[in-house]
Amino acid sequence: MPTISAGALKRMLSLPSNIVVRKPRIGEDPHGGTVVTVPVRPYANDMDRCAKCGRHGRPYDWLGTRRWRHLDLGCARLLLEYAPPRVACREHGVTVAMVPWARRKSAYTRDFEQQVAWLSVHAPRSAVSALMRIDWKSVGPVCKRVADDLRAEQGGGLFDGLRSIGVDETSYRKGHRYMTVVVDHDRGRVVWMHEGHGEGVFRLFFETLTEAQRASIRVVTGDGARWIDSCVGEFCPQAERILDGFHIVSWATDALDKVRTMVWREARRTGEARKGAKDPIKGARWALLKNESDLTAGQKARLEYIAGTNGTLWRAYKLKEELRMILRQPADEARVLLLRWSGKAASSGIDPFTGLGEKIGRRCEDIVRTIRSGLSNARLEAVNNKIKTTIKIGYGYRNLDNLIALVMLKCGGLDLTLPGHQ
Numbered sequence: 001m002p003t004i005s006a007g008a009l010k011r012m013l014s015l016p017s018n019i020v021v022r023k024p025r026i027g028e029d030p031h032g033g034t035v036v037t038v039p040v041r042p043y044a045n046d047m048d049r050c051a052k053c054g055r056h057g058r059p060y061d062w063l064g065t066r067r068w069r070h071l072d073l074g075c076a077r078l079l080l081e082y083a084p085p086r087v088a089c090r091e092h093g094v095t096v097a098m099v100p101w102a103r104r105k106s107a108y109t110r111d112f113e114q115q116v117a118w119l120s121v122h123a124p125r126s127a128v129s130a131l132m133r134i135d136w137k138s139v140g141p142v143c144k145r146v147a148d149d150l151r152a153e154q155g156g157g158l159f160d161g162l163r164s165i166g167v168d169e170t171s172y173r174k175g176h177r178y179m180t181v182v183v184d185h186d187r188g189r190v191v192w193m194h195e196g197h198g199e200g201v202f203r204l205f206f207e208t209l210t211e212a213q214r215a216s217i218r219v220v221t222g223d224g225a226r227w228i229d230s231c232v233g234e235f236c237p238q239a240e241r242i243l244d245g246f247h248i249v250s251w252a253t254d255a256l257d258k259v260r261t262m263v264w265r266e267a268r269r270t271g272e273a274r275k276g277a278k279d280p281i282k283g284a285r286w287a288l289l290k291n292e293s294d295l296t297a298g299q300k301a302r303l304e305y306i307a308g309t310n311g312t313l314w315r316a317y318k319l320k321e322e323l324r325m326i327l328r329q330p331a332d333e334a335r336v337l338l339l340r341w342s343g344k345a346a347s348s349g350i351d352p353f354t355g356l357g358e359k360i361g362r363r364c365e366d367i368v369r370t371i372r373s374g375l376s377n378a379r380l381e382a383v384n385n386k387i388k389t390t391i392k393i394g395y396g397y398r399n400l401d402n403l404i405a406l407v408m409l410k411c412g413g414l415d416l417t418l419p420g421h422q
């Protein structure tokens, strides 16, 4: 029977070159199937390195044997086996010694974790868990470790050369909690995320940046919140403050949805809408909020019904669509149209639109700047939707840091490849 040299075995399993491998054992897997165990150890000179800084430490004591799950060998589970010493580092105290094949405090090899992380941004967690044969609760922490490493490789570079950024607060866990997301518009990627929202959180972002990094920022987009203005004023006064186009449209769709709810409640109160009957106003929600050009035939019919039966709701709808069209006009024409729209909405007598009319009048110049900036609203919205979808996928990640890691892996422009693929 031919034997495989240690060098060949290392190459077959894509193990780091600076380790010693010994003869594998083949046995029964308690979970079913076959398990291959490969005893390994770092080179003698690397056995006493601190897991935190990699410097040589003083031998402290020996712990028992540990096993690290590596990528499967065919259908067999593959484990690396080693009894790492603990070492005392001058700076970090006593730690389990560094091993070249795995991250600190992980029961998986680097290659295994990289594959789990790659899969997590492409497949639901249940699929990742089934394919990789790991507990679904372990998926989030793996994503976190891989994202942290990739971020560290990028260093401060992630924040270098930022020119135009966007800030948004996003709800998660069905709207109960908030997090703040900062996007690099030029590269279309997330650069920073943090739990919570408001001025205190946005300040933390600016405090992470160096003076030079702050100075390079020319444009900051976001919704109309005052905390954005005050942070921009304090940390990068040279930057132009611009409203996101999709936020302006969402003000109008929110107002319209309030009108629809009011009209519907009123109809129920006066008995016009019978309980249990299919309610045409309630059913028209999506038709009303959608862009006119994207409507299906059925949705058009619903709107026609509303046009014929409910003047208030119809006028509110027309106001929303009109505002959306104005945002597509050249800046100077838009200014005239915005002021006219603002007056019309403010005096419409439709409650949420009177307030919105005043707001649009007040922020007219900001909106004109948005149009003039030439930032593609469609692109900004696409990045925003990608983030929101990823957050939805990550709902099951109990730990917020793991959820943030998932978003960074998917939308953060990190260099995440499959192990062995360059």
Ligand SMILES: [Zn+2]
Pocket (backbone or CB within 6 Å): 050, 051, 052, 053, 054, 055, 089, 090, 091, 092, 093
């Ligand atoms: Zn150390």
